[in-house]
Amino acid sequence: MSIIVALALVYFVFNRWNFNALQNGEETAKGLGVNVDTMRMTGMFICSLTAATIVSFIGIINFIGLIAPHSVKRFVGSDYRYLLPASALMGALLLVLSDTVARLIVSPVILPIGAITSFLGAPLFLYLLSKGVGKR
Numbered sequence: 001m002s003i004i005v006a007l008a009l010v011y012f013v014f015n016r017w018n019f020n021a022l023q024n025g026e027e028t029a030k031g032l033g034v035n036v037d038t039m040r041m042t043g044m045f046i047c048s049l050t051a052a053t054i055v056s057f058i059g060i061i062n063f064i065g066l067i068a069p070h071s072v073k074r075f076v077g078s079d080y081r082y083l084l085p086a087s088a089l090m091g092a093l094l095l096v097l098s099d100t101v102a103r104l105i106v107s108p109v110i111l112p113i114g115a116i117t118s119f120l121g122a123p124l125f126l127y128l129l130s131k132g133v134g135k136r
Contacts, residue, residue, distance in 0.1 A: 001057045008050040015039070016080045023078060062114045063121020064091050064098075070128065094120075 012019070018039050021029040029036050068091035069083065076082040095113070098120070102111040 001053050004050055004053045008046050011046055012043075012080075012084060015043075016084065019043070019080045023080070060114060061095060062118045063125065064094055064117055066128075067091075067094060067117075067121050067124055070124065 018029070018034045021032045021034050022036060022039060026036050029039075069087040072086040072090045073083060076086045094117070098113050098116040102113050102116045105111060105116075
């Protein structure tokens, strides 16, 4: 598992400029020399492979991938050079805090971490959904 995650991390760190260009639009990215179709397909493949590997070893941890980037984006901005490492740190922090809450909330019984993260993530998901609908 760690080999696949490390390779994915290396890929995204080395291509952070291309993803920043892609964030500004397809035409801008093409104008800067980014092969947009290749970047999208390769990025999606690597993300899917990494997510599948992590879920197969660890299990589903609901909403951490949704909460961490959106909460960090307000502080560090949209630049992937800062957003990717900050999101990873925030995800780790949220997971540790969720595990601590799951162990302490009903002391002799350990709640599933997915229940705690779902409790935190569902309102954020609804907020993001309503925010996206309002733009249309």
